[in-house]
Amino acid sequence: MNSTVLNIKNVKKSFKGNEVLKDVNITLKQGSVYALLGANGAGKSTLLKIVTGLLNSDGGKVTIQDIDVANNPVLAQKLFSFSSQNTTVDGVLTGYENLYLIAKLRHERNSRKVTESLLEKFDLTEAKDKAVSNYSGGMRRRLDLAMSLVGNPEIIFLDEPTTGLDPNSRQELWNMIKEMKSQGKTIFLTTQYLEEADYLADQIGFLREGKIVASGTPDEMKRIAGADKLLLVFNRNQDAEKALKLLESYSPIKNADFEISIDLDKEIQTTLNVLNALTTEKINLKTFKMTTPTLDDVFMTLSKG
Structure with missing residues (x-):
């Protein structure tokens, strides 16, 4: 009803x-x-x-x-x-x-x-x-x-x-x-x-x-604020630079020193592929996490419109 x-x-x-x-x-x-x-x-x-x-x-x-x-x-x-x-x-x-x-x-x-x-x-x-x-x-x-x-x-x-x-x-x-x-x-x-x-x-x-x-x-x-993201944090800036080149097909963005992010269209598969590629090339990660946009992000996006 x-x-x-x-x-x-x-x-x-x-x-x-x-x-x-x-x-x-x-x-x-x-x-x-x-x-x-x-x-x-x-x-x-x-x-x-x-x-x-x-x-x-x-x-x-x-x-x-x-x-x-x-x-x-x-x-x-x-x-x-x-x-x-x-x-x-x-x-x-x-x-x-x-x-x-x-x-x-x-x-x-x-x-x-x-x-x-x-x-x-x-x-x-x-x-x-x-x-x-x-x-x-x-x-x-x-x-x-x-x-x-x-x-x-x-x-x-x-x-x-x-x-x-x-x-x-x-x-x-x-x-x-x-x-x-x-x-x-x-x-x-x-x-x-x-x-x-x-x-x-x-x-x-x-x-x-x-x-x-x-x-x-x-x-x-x-979703207005964008896709879920995979955030990768490295111990050294040169590792982040190597990862940027290696993961070029995923359109990575460098947010800050040691840190890059990738939009996740296929969340699990993309994450596994990225982590496998980094492991194969022996590029050490400090940490990683998946982030979802919040309504705060939406509010900021819409306020700019």
Whole structure:
């Protein structure tokens, strides 16, 4: 059951003549995680506001489960939850009261049961009677995420969910998002963290200057930065020079003294051939390793474009 939950088609938006979004197209399948990557000012938050009906676009169309968000905002808003960069929890109320209030507003039949269940799921039962103003940043984010699950929404929108969290809290939240996905939830998140997109997303879109400049799976994205490489490090510069000549057919590149790299099209076979050739010619290696491009490399590649 891999039906389309969200369809963003040719969305445009300008502010005072400045084009913030230019023909953005994104499709999101049920039960998957989509990460929209981009630097500050790329237009991520503007797109999320349009997708959730908080802002009108200047063109294009957004549908959630085939419901046009601009024409039927109330109907569409019943299908999703939206967690913004700033947590929407009330600091005066307790964790329990925050969740119970949302359950009531969402017309849950058994609000108490839903509240207790979500507190347990997000490891907040012990702190349920404390005012949220006393919660840590990570706890507030967990509560915010719990609130977003009230009403069993079709899709959850998360705007930079882990900004400002320490590494442990960030990992905890990532695990919870993964858990939500494993239970069939569809998640659309914006982030500046490349590692976050790599860890969580099935599909990634790079938004730059209002356009999606690249999209695909994390592995497909990494191919933009080039092939896997075999890195060879030698003890002596003259060994590196000999290896350059010997391995000429593999188009080696000298990165630094003692160090050359080779693009790996056929990873294992090329590696074995190269190592055999060096052994036969008695060219001693200090070390070697195979490296795969990261999303950081992709980001750098796309930023130059």
